[in-house]
Amino acid sequence: MSEIVKAINPIVPLDYPDPDVIRVDDTYYMVTTTMHFMPGCEILRSYDLVNWEHAAFVYDKLDSTPAQRLENGQNIYGKGMWAASIRHHKGKFYVIFAANDTRKTYLFTAEQVEGPWEKSEIEGFYHDSSLLFDDDDRVYLVYGNRDVQLIELESDLSKPKEGGINRTIVSDRDNPNLGYEGAHFYKINQKYYVFLIRSLPDRWMRVEGCFVADSIDGEFKGGDIFIDDRNYCGQGVAQGGIVDTPDGDWYAILFQDHGAVGRIPILLPIKWENDFPVFGAEGKVPTDFTTKSTRPNYSYQPLVNSDDFKQRYDNTYGLAPIWQFNHEPIESDFSINEDKGYFELRTSKVTNNILDATNTLTTRMLFPHCAAEVTVDASQIKDGDVTGFSAFQGAYGFVGITKQDSKYYLIMRTKPLDNLEMQSFDPNETPEKEWERIEIDHPTMTFRIEADFWQMKDEVKFLYQKDDQFIQIGPNHQTAFRLDHFTGCRFGLFYYSTEQSGGTVQFSQFKYIK
Incomplete structure (x- = not known):
């Protein structure tokens, strides 16, 4: 039937x-x-x-x-x-x-x-x-x-x-x-x-x-x-x-x-x-x-979903199929701790921006609106390191944590658009801009990204949790589909080092809000 x-x-x-x-x-x-x-x-x-x-x-x-x-x-x-x-x-x-x-x-x-x-x-x-x-x-x-x-x-x-x-x-x-x-x-x-x-x-x-x-x-x-x-x-x-x-x-x-x-x-x-x-x-x-x-009452697995990182999947990277790395990952620089429920990244090179960061873990954003949250434990990052939660695209933005002179800071940065023309293959050459920086005592924080794509508004906002409330940091950010990346905006978990490699960061309790 x-x-x-x-x-x-x-x-x-x-x-x-x-x-x-x-x-x-x-x-x-x-x-x-x-x-x-x-x-x-x-x-x-x-x-x-x-x-x-x-x-x-x-x-x-x-x-x-x-x-x-x-x-x-x-x-x-x-x-x-x-x-x-x-x-x-x-x-x-x-x-x-x-x-x-x-x-x-x-x-x-x-x-x-x-x-x-x-x-x-x-x-x-x-x-x-x-x-x-x-x-x-x-x-x-x-x-x-x-x-x-x-x-x-x-x-x-x-x-x-x-x-x-x-x-x-x-x-x-x-x-x-x-x-x-x-x-x-x-x-x-x-x-x-x-x-x-x-x-x-x-x-x-x-x-x-x-x-x-x-x-x-x-x-x-x-x-x-x-x-x-x-x-x-x-x-x-x-x-x-x-x-x-x-x-x-x-x-x-x-x-x-x-x-x-x-x-x-x-x-x-x-x-x-x-x-x-x-x-x-x-x-x-x-x-x-x-x-x-052809198969009545079949139950489909969702294409986007939350992840507590407490399950190791039977595939090469051990991750749920909702996830893809940005470029080929360096397998020695990530791991999954299913007992404690976290995804860990390590750095093995020095770079100066998120687009060159290896092992960024991404999942698609949902039309017309979506949001997601993730907890980041940055207690083991090194001076000059940057980690956090990104709206990942050529014109990216992120909320995250950095460490300078042994102090931790909450930051929000974007790479503003220099050209709204979709047909441009040219990379976005606008310098990255830091909009807000707040010194913090505890380098474990929960971040949230909210996205509005209806009628091509294409705005995202970045928030951090404090006293059980989410507070926006920095301005709303304009994203755009352009041929420099040729892909839709994604949620991204990232980590890179600007001075010395070898630090680690842990991501847990990824919550996808549809």
Whole structure:
């Protein structure tokens, strides 16, 4: 018996951009972009396309380059893995993505979605690629920006097939904004469909396109098929995968920009008219509609949650899957004490800012509002050390504790925005500013961050607990989604040393307030 499930958009009010989705029997899987965070390439699982939970991370670390490990002043902000393609073929899962720091295209395969995942590479660099296994065992990849290419791969997916198909199927070279990219490639009822994203040429607004051909060698015809912003700040809904249900219904999962909180998945019903897809209802994202669950009364694990650090999880880092490190962690510099319930960080290098701090532990912020609290024990930090609780993004802010001349201080600092333009890849060069400093006697404090993302207000405030009350420190801080990091704002637990390494800090009682 199927269970009727009400869908209300956005289905997942968190930063899960560039979604691709498949169904294997009664289970849906969605993979999204994780950029520089590790473990990376997260796959979610659902039985109704509305509710989702963590299924797996495809990798714990990628190539362990100096930049991926935040070594020698290098980083991969705004790079890392982008726009994965997930497929299931002859009993095996396939995930393909390109990483913009290494300029490589990676292929991961597994018998089970939980892994283990085997890593290899595909010769070449294929931006926003999509994989298709055809009925005759030929394998194709569609990729590219502005000029969208179709190539044939060797049967082992190791490289382009010698003498195989290699041609441009769609071109949007003259678009002054974003040209077609974000390919999703399918064969449905013996026709070939490519779904793409671009911006309208006359203004910045993401739109969804579709092109269809009668054969793999044929002409791909089509254009923009879905232009809607849900009446939300002019931000279009586009780029993602389509999937069918066991009953033969079709849906698309696309994303929509929501400002500093990130890019959020939107679910759309699809109808087919004359073998061409029609997204939404009367050209719009429906406010609500229904789907069917393949597993009635299933209880999903939350994608964001509180953590008392009293449980060690069965994965490489031992942490709940709500957490990802900013870049590859140094495993010798963190530990979990599940008996006493704390996450401990140690420093092994000297730096001067949070963006270069290794082992920062992050979790996504929730749209449209959220808050979180954490207790920080800084009694074992050294002079010059800085630790605390951050709204982590290129234009970050934090409340924390520092130590100078053997005295402890409560501080609030931000890196104010120097450019509100989302399309800027340039790093935020505005100097960090300290807004408030208070000498304290006891270096164990509970901090709170409150965030308001509604209508792209994108403001966070920082508070500390005193006498059972939370008191704001410093001004409200403006965050923003920009291409320098290309990710939504996150809660971050951090620690770095500016004079000498070797100190420790403990975080406990992380409380997520939804």
